[in-house]
Amino acid sequence: MQFFDSEYFTYKNNRLYCEGTDISEITGTVGTPVFIYSKKFFTDHYRKFAGAFSAIDHTIFYAVKSNYNLNVIKTFYDLGSGIDVNSAGEFYRAVKAGVDPKRMILTGVGKTRNEIKLGIENEVQFIKAESEQEIYLIDKIAGELGKVAPVAIRVNPDVDPETHPYISTGLAENKFGIDSKSAYGLFLKASNLKNIKLTGIDMHIGSQITSVEPYKEAVEKLAGMFRSLRDEGVELTHFDIGGGMGVKYKNEKPFTPRELAEAILPVLSDLDCKISFEPGRYLTANGGILVTEVLYTKTNQKKNFIVVDAAMTDLLRPSIYGAYHHIQPVTLSDGGNDIVADVVGPVCESGDFLAKGRTISECKPQDQLAVFSAGAYAMVMSSNYNGRRRPPEIMVDGDKFYTIRSRETYEHLLFDEKINKELFEN
Numbered sequence: 001m002q003f004f005d006s007e008y009f010t011y012k013n014n015r016l017y018c019e020g021t022d023i024s025e026i027t028g029t030v031g032t033p034v035f036i037y038s039k040k041f042f043t044d045h046y047r048k049f050a051g052a053f054s055a056i057d058h059t060i061f062y063a064v065k066s067n068y069n070l071n072v073i074k075t076f077y078d079l080g081s082g083i084d085v086n087s088a089g090e091f092y093r094a095v096k097a098g099v100d101p102k103r104m105i106l107t108g109v110g111k112t113r114n115e116i117k118l119g120i121e122n123e124v125q126f127i128k129a130e131s132e133q134e135i136y137l138i139d140k141i142a143g144e145l146g147k148v149a150p151v152a153i154r155v156n157p158d159v160d161p162e163t164h165p166y167i168s169t170g171l172a173e174n175k176f177g178i179d180s181k182s183a184y185g186l187f188l189k190a191s192n193l194k195n196i197k198l199t200g201i202d203m204h205i206g207s208q209i210t211s212v213e214p215y216k217e218a219v220e221k222l223a224g225m226f227r228s229l230r231d232e233g234v235e236l237t238h239f240d241i242g243g244g245m246g247v248k249y250k251n252e253k254p255f256t257p258r259e260l261a262e263a264i265l266p267v268l269s270d271l272d273c274k275i276s277f278e279p280g281r282y283l284t285a286n287g288g289i290l291v292t293e294v295l296y297t298k299t300n301q302k303k304n305f306i307v308v309d310a311a312m313t314d315l316l317r318p319s320i321y322g323a324y325h326h327i328q329p330v331t332l333s334d335g336g337n338d339i340v341a342d343v344v345g346p347v348c349e350s351g352d353f354l355a356k357g358r359t360i361s362e363c364k365p366q367d368q369l370a371v372f373s374a375g376a377y378a379m380v381m382s383s384n385y386n387g388r389r390r391p392p393e394i395m396v397d398g399d400k401f402y403t404i405r406s407r408e409t410y411e412h413l414l415f416d417e418k419i420n421k422e423l424f425e426n
């Protein structure tokens with residue numbers, strides 16, 4: 001069995017620790033399944049990213065959609081991060097975490113009127129428009145509110161998929177942004193709108209990108225547009241690179257922030273504007289694990305199954321993307337054999353698995369397993385399907401651990417749903 005390479009989740013005397021905290025001590029207190037995050041991971045990765053770009057005036061807007069626990073948001077905010085919110089719900093969460101709306105940006109391909117209004121009224125730093133109609137709607141709503149809305153336009157740079165087959169999204173056929181051919185004219189048109197102040201050009205070319213090449217290519221394309229707009233008298237003040245910086249789930253070799261800086265800074269530095277970034281996964285994915293307990297093991301038709309108490313309702317990525325998440329025991333035993341098994345949850349769906357055909361050390365009921373890279377796009381995608389309660393979230397800080405969200409209760413499952421008596425009167 002291979003071990004996941006992490007400085008934040010390591011074995012001491014055959015027991016898995018997060019920083020200085022024994023994982024078994026946490027599960028002994030709050031049970032399983034449970035998400036466990038390392039505060040030091042978040043802090044180190046934020047600093048590493050910010051440090052790589054210290055030579056230029058820049059802002060990191062943490063994309064809260066990757067992990068929106070209030071304490072995670074606050075961890076990044078306290079380090080100086082801005083916050084990228086994608087909906088009114090994320091805006092609400094960020095406010096609850098203590099974030100000043102002036103340090104937020106409002107993004108998303110389908111913002112509602114109410115979301116746009118919320119952004120303008122609360123004076124978010126800028127709103128990223130993703131269509132011509134949205135630009136006109138923002139102008140109209142800002143007019144009604146008697147305000148001038150700061151707006152960036154998200155351009156889809158259409159980085160050639162033939163040369164970069166490893167990018168899974170962010171291409172011309174994608175729903176995001178405005179294609180680069182239309183965008184230029186639209187910037188010129190929008191610059192005449194009274195209730196909008198155009199502030200920047202924006203891109204976000206996909207997610208889990210592991211090479212700097214597509215960034216370099218996209219930045220070069222958009223830098224050209226930025227300069228032409230300046231020549232036309234449209235003075236933009238920022239250039240937003242977006243997020244998408246890849247991480248290691250299995251054997252990927254992602255670039256470092258420094259390598260990204262080396263690739264794009266030569267293009268960006270002579271634009272003489274502020275640079276912004278919207279990383280999510282890079283800052284959170286490998287800062288978290290999901291710990292689950294083995295309920296049963298069985299062999300059907302020569303295939304091994306490990307049935308665990310975590311499910312697709314807790315970690316959806318394997319089901320919807322076929323994503324790989326590394327799994328290893330919380331306690332190592334001597335002389336255990338490796339087997340090949342599917343690790344599956346209790347939900348009534350064949351798609352409910354955490355791993356398929358995985359080489360893993362043999363285990364028995366009540367053993368605990370750690371599912372790695374569960375700090376991003378994990379808890380935020382959880383659901384109550386099959387009447388399951390969402391797991392608790394724990395943040396470790398050195399040798400202490402803190403509950404940052406408790407396990408849901410059965411009352412949570414009902415919220416304010418109740419029998420409506422009128423329905424049954426006749």
Ligand SMILES: *Cc1c(COP(=O)(O)O)cnc(C)c1O
Nearest residue numbers: 063204207243244278279280281
């Ligand atoms: C999802 C998203 C991000 C964050 O993406 P990561 O891959 O997690 O870095 C940033 N910006 C926008 C507009 C997004 O949609």
